[in-house]
Amino acid sequence: MKLINFLIKFLPTKPIYAHCDIPCGIYDPHAAQLAAQTVLKMVQKINELDSSASPQNDNLNNRNNFVRMVKVKEEHAELCKREVLILWTDYFKAEHLEKFPDLHDLVWKTTKLCSDNKRAVDEVKAKELVEAVDKIADIFNQTKK
């Protein structure tokens, strides 16, 4: 084996990547916005289902719909958090922070809102999430100009 180790050094080599992240440079806040809007829609639909609930319509279909809505809300709140964090960690640079000094705080509050929306069925919190993600998207779009 030592001979192979020695001989192999005579072959030309190129790097082969086993990287954890390809710097593809493709970033878009739209995915986070869609996820936030989905969270809001699910909260509204869960509230509608709740306001129309009665012993007469407490059937299997309604319960099934409720579980599906909660599941979609949970998944999209998580997706929203992930998409916002990708923008934060991979896209935004120091020069963006100089221009938008509130960005760190905005991202922090937005990701907290994602968690709040997982925990609760609260239309006010869901609307706050949509607004916060829209603000991040607005900053993103300004950095592209």
Added chain:
Amino acid sequence: MTHFPLKRFTVSGNSMLPILKPGQDVLVWCWFVKLKVGDLVAFKKDGKGMIKRIESFNGRGIFVSGDNESGSTDSRTFGPIKKNQIIGKVIWY
């Protein structure tokens, strides 16, 4: 098919830990490669050479993944790869 059947590559990145470490050399055989699940393969992705392990084959192509899943961008992210993207099979590391 490439001109020379044997290629040397030097690993960059952590996605194949603990088997392949950054800076480690691998030898890749490029001619008449018969692929099977579990093989370590070098392939081209967006003009760059990458190294991963074959996890499965299906109608859409070859699904590759990193051994160190938490630190790997692979078919879970970019989807399956095609046979013509394969550079060769790792035969020595």
